[in-house]
Amino acid sequence: MRHTEQWLENIPLPVVVTNHDGVIRRYNFRFAQLFAKKADGINIQELFDQWTSYEHNIISAQLEGKPYALNCNECEDDGQASLFYVVNDGAYIQKVQQKIHELSQVNQELDAIIEDSFDVIYITDGEGNTLKVNSAIETCTGFSKENFIEKNVRTLVKDGYLKDSVTLKVLEQKQTVTILTVNNAGKERLSTGKPIFNEEGEIVRVVTNARNFSELDEVYQELRKALELNNYYKKELEKLKSKNRRDPDAIIKSADMLEIFDLGERISEVDATVLVLGETGVGKDVLAKHIHRSGRRYENGKFVKINCGAIPHDLLESELFGYEAGAFTGAKRTGKQGMFELANNGTLFLDEVGDLPLTLQVKLLRVLQEKSIQRVGGTKMIDVDVRLIAATNRNLKQMVKEGEFREDLFYRLNVIPIHIPPLRERKEDILPLVYHFLHTLNTKYLMKKEFDRGLKEFFYNYNWPGNVRELSNLVERLILMATEDVVTVKHLPAEYGQQEYSEQEYGQPIHDQKEYDLKGEYEKEMTLKEAKEIAERKVLIAAVQRYGSTYEIAHKLRTSQTTIVRKLKQYKLHANQ
Template sequence: MKNFMKTKEFIGFCKNVFDKLPVPVDFLDKEGRLVYINKSFLEFLKFNEDDILGKVVTEIEPTSKFLETLKYKQAEVAKRHVFSNGKEAIVHRIPIIDENDELIGGFGMILFDNYEKLKQVTEKIEKIHKELSLYKNELAKINSAKYTLDDIIGESKAIKSCKSKVKKLARVNSNILIIGESGVGKELFAHAIHYESERRECPFVSINCSAIPENLFEAEFFGYEDGAFTGARKGGNIGKFELANGGTIFLDEIGDMPLYMQAKLLRVLQEKEIVRVGSNKVTKLDVRVICATHKNLESLVDEGKFREDLYYRLNVLSLDVPPLRQRKEDISILIDKFTDKFYKDTGLYREVPSDVMNILCNYEWPGNVRELKNIVERICVNAEDTYVTVGDLPSNILNKSLKIERKKSQGLKEIMDNIEMDIIINTLKECNNNKSLAATRLNIPRASLYRKIEEYNIEI
């Protein structure tokens, strides 16, 4: 073993393996004498092989520290070294030791024969790290909570109680089920919970389960590898759960999730890990799950359309968001908010007078806040002047509001008279007080219009 590194077999092996390598390589015996050096190293040192073979390394290169490496049997990896010819390089000096911890010799290699190359590579790596960091930050901004408690508008007791509960729920990491009718703003509450929690700096990823084709659920949730299925994106794709790792995932309309996917989701919640479609690699997860539905999940469980075990896994904590009809005192506040937004978006100022406001507040709003927002935008667009009028309201709002008012009061004639008067006033304004033109637009005789003007004491 003592003379192994000087044998023809070893030298022949080195020539076959290392002579063609573009990387400088050499071998020393345990006394530090050169037994092999490849062509790349000879070119670097500008020596002939016959002149240096068998010499101690410090005779060939006075600056070498290889003898210290052999003495202490400690490898030196990626060390900067300046050669006597003035060249700088990054080198490896590695002792070769047998199974009895006896020194056999040493292996040397120049990793970078030019220090500037290392600097360039280092700079490239640093640039890549900076770009990755930038992309991660941008991705975090894209997948972050967009709404806070301040974005949930209302001063009613019901909404204040709901917002107060959000702060309590945000303190823990348990799964949450948000229950409420369509349009009440369940997603806003999910965003607010995430924003109030310790996960606020981490991703918030939202998925609408009713919008995903049944055959794409697994790929959308857990991601997939390249070629996992026909039409899969080249290079694969990261899933929503992996994207939300460390943060919160919001599963909206959870009641629309197919049964096969419910079983897979249950396993993810239990094991806290996912496997991409077409892969065997397991990815550990730290994700808080918030779900929302307008459906009665207990009824779906009874009907066999929703897994009971998943229901209890999701419904650890719950938040009931009240419909708009149960907090009517918030309607006027919301209307003011929406008209302000309309002004900011379009530059058109609109104001909702008391008569129109009363009609809107009497309406039941089956579509809740979403419906109210859409109607306010519509009447703001339809309005010919600064003030929105009764005539700008959709007929279904007027009719349903009047039916509700009729139940509350016997003064139907007074209500109808007020509506009729508003319509006449607004029509006259549109016609620049031209009574003939106004009568034509209202499709009534001119004499009837004169009588109504006198009856309602309308000033022209």
């Protein structure tokens, strides 16, 4: 591999080099993964469904409905003037830009609130450097607020701008400090400085609120508002931080799943019981972990999971509630904590709660009502603070009607019901999950396996009765069983028969030869290319009339939507996008 190509492979984003006319000269592997065929010698614009240029060398493009942003710069490649494109996820960039815009608006609102306050509001960093101060400082000190911005409070005291500084006392004592001072006009002023700590316990901000002592009552009211505002921003920052704590196995792209996980974030700070419903293998435990990670319980307690259907009923009670020493034969001398105690201040996830026996349903109901448990063989009640998330693939309402599940427990669990759709109903998640599993397993087994386009189409179109768990299992089987580096449909296990797949997923082959009778067209003398174009155009005309959308045409003709769009433009045909 040449040095230039090796350099391209070292870039962690899809990149491509073209000449000034846009014809592709070289690209890296990540760029190749976006397309189903080689891109050498093709104009880069032909690879995308849409291509719109903007200022600052930014291009907005779409590929099969997904947005991309391309950053274009001039470069020299093998002595020739060339263009260098870096391809970014357009949806991600839009979200980042939206988040930056939202944070900018919040900052503007914060500045306006600070400036409109009658009190002096003074904000420094953890070193005492002034970050923000409102115009009220001018009334108290007689100096313009510009004299304070970006100045350290130690210097301001030394130079006489401030007679005393509550900020310095906060930094020294590392706690909230209130002092009574006298300003240059001889008026008493009550100043309260409050430290803001980071996760390591270091002071990152000091917020000081100051007002004339004669207006103490008003100070209290304004300070309360400032603290509420501070708590609001703290909660907003916690929400942003929670997104960085998202489970790396939570691969979600579909609108339904994004909405479900957003709901999980919204309810993460409340302790209402959640009931997660869905088929086996859809990822109920992943959502439960996400809810836990997004809230305050992530910092204070553990996420504890127990599968109610995987433990014998006679052992399940002691697993849930623990037991005292000598409670039964074989019990530990020291006794044992149950899952509720282990999850104290955290989250307990009861998977397959529909398999819980009726005797334990009564005890679980009591725990939800009284917030306390009693160990097996014990006599005292133990208080527990646990957020309960339950999950099942069974119809609990039907079980209630049949007397297999307590109605009162059902309504206790069903406070916030969340249904996760099966994988076949959120196909946008299938290929991202495949890529995630493929990368993870290649890393785990030190392999470099790839899936060809036909196999990816199988993944996309298969019904997946076992959902994400089945998909993960099949990807691992293919990686381990296939001897070639490129895995294809022929490597599928027997139970995923290729004939069944092609007939059920793609429909029967076209047998109506009248619709494709080209005999008359070929009686005149022509080149092979001309004959091919005639046949291709007739097939596309029939497909447009039959199917309508470019996506469905590509599906039925077993090619990419990009190719269909390009061919329709070539033959001046029109179909829905």
